Amino acid sequence: EGGGSSSKSDAPTFAYVTNGIDPFWDLCAAGVRIAEKEFGVNCEVLMPPKGVVDQKRMMEAMIAKGIDGVAVSPIDADNQTPFLNEVGRNTILITQDADAPKSDRLVYIGTNNYKAGRALGKLVKSAIPEGGEVMIFVGRLEQLNARQRRQGVIDELLGRSMQDLDKVKFDSVDSVNLTSEGSKYVIVDTRTDNFDKAKAKSNAEDSMTKYKNLKCMVGLFAYNPPACIDAIKEANKLGAIKVCGFDEQDALLQAIVEGHAHGTISQQPWEYGYESIKMLKSIYEGKQPENKYFELPFLVVDQSNVESFWAKKKEMAELGKQD
Amino acid sequence: MGEIVPPLIEVSGLTKSFPGVLALRGVSLHLKRGEVLALIGENGAGKSTLMKILAGIQSADAGDFIIDGEQVSFRNVNDAMLKGIALIHQELNLCGNLDLASNVFLGREPTKGGFVNESLMRHQAQQFLSQVGLDMPVNTLAGSLPIGKQQLVEIAKALSCNARVLIMDEPTSSLSQKETDTLFKVVKNLRAHGISIIYISHRLGEVIELADRVTVFRDGENAGDLGRDEINHENMVRLMVGRDLSEFYDRKIHQPGKKVLSLTKFRCPSFPDHPISLSVRAGEIVGIAGLVGAGRTELLQTIFGVTPAIGGVMEIDGKKKEISDPRTAISSGIALVPEDRKQHGLVLPMSVRENSSLPSLKRDSSRGWINESAEEQVTEEAVSALKIKTPNFEQVTRFLSGGNQQKIVLGKWLAMSPKLLMLDEPTRGIDIGAKREIYKLMEKLAGEGMAILFVSSEMEEVLGMADRAYVMHEGKISGELGHNQLSEKAIMNLATGILAAA
Amino acid sequence: MKKNILGIFILLVAIFVITAIINPKFLNAYNMQNLIKWSSLYAVMSLGVAFVIITGGIDLSIGSVVGLVAVVLSICLKLEGMDPWSAIGIALILSLLIGLLHGILITKAKVQPFVVTLCGLLVYRSMGRWFTDNQSIGPMPMEEDAGYKNLEQIQHLDFVFSGKIAIGSFNLPTPAIFLLVLSIAAAIFLRRTIWGRYLFALGSNEDGTRYSGINTDRMKILAYVLCSFFAGMAGILFAFELDSVQPAQTGEFYELYAIAAAVLGGCSLRGGEGSVLGVVIAAAVIRLIYNSINMVGISTHLEFGILGLVILLGVIGDELIKKTVNRKQAVQTS
């Protein structure tokens, strides 16, 4: 029979569908595995390699297999809505990590990326209280969460007021030297790298050539902060340029320990996996969620709590390994 | 004759240059209705170039080109076809993946309602193919035929154009005697129907038999014209090379030494059921005669290890040898001058130097380093021994004439001083001067004790050069003829299978 | 030709049967519909590149053309509020122009197809990102979009390009109908018209074909135009199927799928060989592999690897079958 590896044939089977291939998702998978055991269900983790197409065909295959519930991180929520509704008609559908507010998903589990961005902005402020030039590095800006994070950082640094998550107004992707009256900070530029780590590093290097007074680099995707740290280290500017980041790559955590990076915002990915499966199971058992939005707390990691956080992450990474 | 027919084609002052070569320097040529004009000249004289210009494949740099009294300048092949000019190329140009019918009518397919009319096409193709003596299914893939048969398909293709002017650039170079005879009948028949033919050949016998008139080129210029009564061997040779060539096959009989090559029950992959036994002695020139497709090329290639043998014994100098690739063949002292020099003989984009030294490069190297002075020397020797005409050693071989290319192929093997030299159609498409030099060289090498085995479809060549000859027919050796037994009739009988081996 | 198709057909059946045995749910109607749908989408692209491969060329830009056409179509429909059929027209004309550009660069400027289309891959991807500021977009307009006034018509289009037609209890996805029409047209074109013949001839021996009075440049241009046109068709189908276009991602790597399908389906990269049926079956095999991996429950990390191995073994197997058949023929002849 179809379904997960462990063969509890009468237990429900759930699918956890990511938006791509990334170590982040393997940490989420750890949470899925914990929940799988804890709730006695079968789970499949699916990572679409190339975007919307693969996400769609994988979910279709799950429906064909008669899956009992799907937790998905939609890549293009607005436009995927019709298909998500089709999934919703066939099985229990919830969204995680990214929402599709117009769809019939039963609940959305996720971090408030705008808030997280603002928290990152606060980290930047505490890293360079005297102000200065800040540069943002990110893989791609077409993703809503990336834009929300970026906007959170910008708004916080420029002292703008808090925005509502579903009505965030974005600054143009190409805008340079963003600043405001009364703010000590200038966001000089945002550079994208299309997930190419080498590109991410050379972007960081080029920014140091171009902006002599750069004070802080902000990396929005997991691999960005380590790339920035690397580049800074090689330019012998450790300490002179601060790094604040997102997510929890080992190299970043190490740098926080060593004091070369200021801090990071972790979404505690395992919570995504765990809470998603928990939610699916409870809906499967007939309990409707109280709210459409289940906000997962993010964690601000800096030198004070990095050690304990790292230990937890290692444990999770071990658990998340696919066999 | 005697009546004045206005020329159909009149060319004058035509000039054409290629990178590094001035191929035509103001040549002229005229062609009347219903005549066979032979165009002759040494390799690289510019014959093919002029023909390609007439057929719209290349364009002239300067000069007049008049058809039916009208000045023309073709932009492409179609323009030429519309004027009724069809060219049979010197090189084969069939599409290997298409069948014979499609090849014959390529570009002129009969259509019905926008679609190819297959049945009509096949029917007509069959007729043209049988006109040239090719009776095989029209759905055979062209690529599966041997060169000779492909040449016949090319001819059928040209016939199907219903052209007023048919240009044949060395059509017989890969045809057997029988096929050549069929072709001659076709040519004469066409002439009788008022079609004009330009016939290019290095075989002067054919010219004498066919031509109404001869135009001779030398080094891209007109060297003279010969009327019907002036056409003879001496006149043509004199105009081509600018002097008289006496004694053509300058043969001495050598006392053969010990056996260099000996095959017993040797079996080639394409004719597995016909074991072959033969031998060649040191200082002996042995010919292999036969019709196209008789399996001679296959035999030489199998000896050389290109297609490994599937059975039998091969001995070199009395020692058993297993040869599975050309490398082992060469290290056993065998060399092959292949039939298709552009495909197998040369690396065309490389220079004279690089080609000449290719087989000897490894021997002369130390630990893999190229020995440049040895390379230079090898090239020098080949160029001077064979009188290769090249501006310098760095000339790319693609730009040399066929005869000079063939000499380079020979030259590269001389450096290896093989015990056994095999030549497959050594003088195909080669002008009379170069031919003579190659014969002389074969003679000289045999005199020095080299064993020579050559394949030829030219009867004269076998009769003139061979000390001894084997004749092949459909993959088997149908007979062996000693020097005294060699005669045109004996060879033909064995080659056509009329006479079983004695 | 038929031997080529035999090998790939056996492969198709084998994977099909094995998957069905391991997970019988594989056979349910919903899954079959999806399989047919995806196979059709990818087969359309693969057919396009087959034209080019038959002439001995290659087109690496297909994926980017799919992406760009999907982007432009979405902009026209959603943001510009253009008349829907005109938008389709613009998308197709764009793809034709791209093909024309490739053809002209290859035949007139004499740049190698690999280079021209590699540059195309880069440039069209960049254009799509630039046009949209790299934001996701889809063909379906929302209330605030200029295209909202045409919503009904666009939904109609959506049905035409990505709907399902009930045949008894089976819902046939409309892309299958597109594939059917396009592949029959392609087969007739390749096998029954002179131009198809010329494409094969050209791929087999370009000089010989030109010497036969055929305008080989024009035929090559035609092949690239057809290829881009099929990629453009695929772009439209993908846009409506996914309702979502990522300028940086949509179509990425598709050229490799398409070329792999063409090769697996019996096209030789040396030119002169290929069959429509083979390519369609091969495209289906590739989609089937993906589907099987999900149905059987194999780790998605291994997807690429399995696909690569199957393609390799498929091509080697094909070679072996051909050789055996040839040997048999040889034995019979002699």
Place this chain on the structure above:
Amino acid sequence: MKKNILGIFILLVAIFVITAIINPKFLNAYNMQNLIKWSSLYAVMSLGVAFVIITGGIDLSIGSVVGLVAVVLSICLKLEGMDPWSAIGIALILSLLIGLLHGILITKAKVQPFVVTLCGLLVYRSMGRWFTDNQSIGPMPMEEDAGYKNLEQIQHLDFVFSGKIAIGSFNLPTPAIFLLVLSIAAAIFLRRTIWGRYLFALGSNEDGTRYSGINTDRMKILAYVLCSFFAGMAGILFAFELDSVQPAQTGEFYELYAIAAAVLGGCSLRGGEGSVLGVVIAAAVIRLIYNSINMVGISTHLEFGILGLVILLGVIGDELIKKTVNRKQAVQTS
């Protein structure tokens, strides 16, 4: 040969000068060091593929080989705690074996290079993901890793592969030294040894070369082995340069950069042509374009597009230069 390099050299200088004028900071030592470093890394890969292109083949798997080698090296060093130089050895042997496999499949199983290496692209990528469970990994061990005991030695390696050597006030990145050594070796190999000559001969006319007694199969295998070896070297350099390897992403698309550099640098995809210097300059041009785009401040959306256009124009320009030179020669001769 020299005409080829002229064109690309002019291109290099032109972009260099223009960028320097627009943003003088471009010229500072730090930026030059980075430019040299990245150019070297990519040039190593490009040199590898040049060997294959010279024989008339192609290698699409380079990017995946870079990724897999970087993954395996990191596993050996960090997780397995292997002796550092042995780990380097294993990484290089792996790359040699991959090349050998390609060569054998191409020459013995007679599968086309495009197909073999396309499958390689898929399979090696999948293997890297599988080995690491798709976790990012890097060569530098941390306290809890088995490799921590070798930390000092590994840091030494890190310096060898991604350090900087002070020459006066200029810090020369070590990858440049690798490139220097490898490119001189490659140039000598191609121009001064018999095997180099054989590769060119083989690329121009395979049959003719075989008929001259050269084991063409072995030479082809050699070319693929060299190509993978250079990709493996690049993999090691990238691993130490980035200190972090993403199994699914590291090296993605690099084959296209490498091939583009080889072609822009004067290698003909028809085989038989190419020069080491040209390829190195072309790789530098590509990195320079990226750097310039950042320095001048052009939107990253346009990067690909600019790169594509420059390659295309570069190749067309090169063609024109060659033609003009040839014509001049013709005139002089006559």
